[in-house]
Amino acid sequence: MDTNLPFSDKPRVVIVGCGFGGLQLAKDLANAPVQVVVVDRNNYHNFQPLLYQVATGALEADSIAYPVRKIFAGQRNFLFRLADVTGVESATNTLHTSVGEIRYDYLVLATGSLTNFFGIESIERNAMQIKSIPNALNLRSFIFQNFEKALLTADAAERQALMNIVVVGGGPTGVEISGSLAEMRKHVLPKDYPELDLGKMQIFLVEAGPALLGPMSPASQADAGRYLHELGVQVQLNTSVKRFEDSKAYYSDTEFIPTENLIWAAGVNGATLPGLPDAVVTRNKRVTVNQWNQVEGLANVFAIGDVANLVTDEMPKGMPMLAPVAQQQASVLAKNLVRLTKGEAPQPFEYTNKGVMAIVARNKAVVDLPKGVHFNGFFGWLTWLFVHLMTLVGFRNKVVAFVDWAFSYFSSDQALRLIIRPFKRRDMRDDQGKRTAEHLTATAEYNPGPPAIQEA
Ligand SMILES: Cc1cc2nc3c(=O)[nH]c(=O)nc-3n(C[C@H](O)[C@H](O)[C@H](O)COP(=O)(O)OP(=O)(O)OC[C@H]3O[C@@H](n4cnc5c(N)ncnc54)[C@H](O)[C@@H]3O)c2cc1C
Incomplete structure (x- = not known):
């Protein structure tokens, strides 16, 4: 062609x-x-830092994506091929x-x-990832699908596994999604699922290293840990998830957390x-x-x-x-x-670090600026919102994100919890657009297995 x-x-x-x-x-x-x-x-630019907000229903997928051709409309030397x-x-x-x-x-x-699944086949096949917009929409659907299933089962252990969420990886993505899920547990799920005992839903954040937010300052690491503790997220440091199958996230050959929902944010x-x-x-x-x-x-x-x-x-x-x-x-x-x-010599690249930040929940964020400046809490949260709003591509996207955030802030609600295209694990696509399960086993179709689940 x-x-x-x-x-x-x-x-x-x-x-x-x-x-x-x-x-x-x-x-x-x-x-x-x-x-x-x-x-x-893809024919769109994907604003990855806000993917976790799409996954937890805080933002519409359309508000973090922008059509490439529209961005470059009018640029005469530009051509695009999908x-x-x-x-x-x-x-x-x-x-x-x-x-x-x-x-x-x-x-x-x-x-x-x-x-990067580090070659762990059971995790690659069964875990949810968060690198693309389809990933984020799948994750959102999957969590709500599992809550619908939790209503139907009479088996307490199976219900627990359907409600539990394990996030692996304590970098910014893991911290941000854990905080967002904890807010969902507090503000959204009780409204939608009054028949379920949400007090039993557990959110785990598992990190192989000794600290959350590895590259950030010790002050930011401590603040993030404290915020997550306040939100009821169970942080487990120096711990690795070694495999994920039969509704169990295993730490070792015998120890596991019962869960259907494992979000892998442990590396790329x-x-x-x-x-x-x-x-x-x-x-x-x-x-x-x-x-x-x-x-x-x-x-x-x-x-x-x-x-x-x-x-x-x-x-x-x-x-x-x-x-x-x-x-x-x-x-x-x-x-x-x-x-x-022009036949001239190139200039070397030098990185200017303008600061790093991570949001945990409403009014809770951490910011590290150059020269050791650190701040947190409401001011950190406002800074995070402002920077992300300003860097989103497209005026419409900025307005939609602002409206969604303002709505969530004042109503303590998130409007976006539709299961538009029910997700089955065999539909999972990796970032290359391949069906990840196709080349795996013939039994890759989602099957939670027998409800032999240990209470955590
Ligand atoms: C969930 C999440 C949260 C993040 N949060 C932050 C944050 O808060 N702050 C921050 O600074 N960074 C954050 N990052 C990291 C940041 O998004 C990346 O560093 C950044 O996107 C890297 O830009 P890039 O241009 O190298 O690649 P990308 O932005 O990933 O773009 C790569 C592009 O290449 C295309 N592509 C890849 N392979 C092919 C191929 N073979 N054929 C055709 N097209 C291809 C993809 O479709 C994509 O459009 C986050 C990342 C994730 C996943």
């Missing part, structure tokens, strides 16, 4: 991925003397995609990351592409780049954002997988690409 890209006498920059990095790069190249071709498997990129052939400057081959002069990988890998030299792909599938975000050994191939492994003296483990890193790398790369087209 031909991708029908028009000929241009200007160099063609192909960007794979229209997430935070790809979007910023394509925008910054608006007036550059290049043809910009963006390829993404396609899955399946490989890179650097010897011929060719990208292989689901809609045909695309030739490039410069290639930029901005493919982000994928959930870079979303690398086939065809790159093995030597540049790290153990966690990030692509090694130099200080210009150029892929080692490939002069016209670059990587930015989560997929890029840029190691510096300050960041010996590579840059953090954060939206501002992707955006800042994109902006520097845009200037460097223009320099390269």
Whole structure:
């Protein structure tokens, strides 16, 4: 198949991925003397930091996504192809995609990351993940479906497993979703399910390391732990979930939490592409780049954002997988690409940390700014809301999010709890759009198994 890209006498920059990095790069190249071709498997930009709010019914999916073509309407050097990129052939400057081959002069990988299940097959098959909008909608449906089932069973142990939720991973995503679920337990579920004893519903946050919010300050870690404790989330540090099957999240061969709902937020890998030299792909599938975000050994191939492994003296483990890193790398790369087209030397990338934050619940958030500045509580929460509202793409999305948040704040309610497309585990898709269970066992269809469940 031909991708029908028009000929241009200007160099063609192909960007794979229209997430935070790809979007910023394509925008910054608006007036550059290049043809910009963006390829993404989705026709929308996904604002991942708010995915957990879609999963817990606080925001509509449409308010955190924005159509790529609408973002770039009017940008004359911009072209978009909706396609899955399946490989890179650097010897011929060719990208292989689901809609045909695309030739490039410069290639930029901005493919982000994928959930890392650490090779634990039972977790990959049965856990819920939160990396995409379909993931978030599935999670929302699944929780409400299980509450509907909990009403129907006469078996107390089975009911307990249907109501319990285990979140694995104590980073910002795990903390944020646990807090949000605790608020749902307090304000939303009792209204919808007065027949169930919500006092019995347990929310666990399980973290393998010694602290929550690993990269944040000790003050933020302590505040987050205290907030979650106040909300009734059972935080278990230095604990790993080793497998998840038969409605049990196992810590060891014999110890487990009975649950149908396991949310895996324990790590990600870079979303690398086939065809790159093995030597540049790290153990966690990030692509090694130099200080210009150029892929080692490939002069016209670059990587930015989560997929890029840029190691510096300050960041010996590579840059953090954060939206501002992707955006800042994109902006520097845009200037460097223009320099390269003019035969000038590129400038190195330097990360400016403007601060990190995490929200736990209403009036409860933690913020770390540079130079050791830390604040929390209501002011932290307002800061979090403001920053996220301002960075959401599109005016309509900002308004819809603001209205949804204001409604939830004043009514202590969340309007979005429709089970529009009932979720079965065999429908689960990974971020590559594949049905994750298809290549697993023939019995992958969701089946909670016999109700031999231990009270937690
Ligand atoms: C739940 C969650 C919460 C987060 N919260 C925060 C936060 O609060 N603050 C923060 O700074 N960061 C947060 N992050 C991390 C942040 O979202 C990422 O660091 C950021 O999205 C990285 O940007 P990127 O451009 O590298 O990739 P992404 O934004 O992930 O974009 C990658 C794009 O590439 C496309 N793509 C990938 N592979 C292919 C392919 N083969 N073919 C075609 N298209 C492809 C994808 O569809 C996607 O559009 C969060 C992430 C998650 C999952």
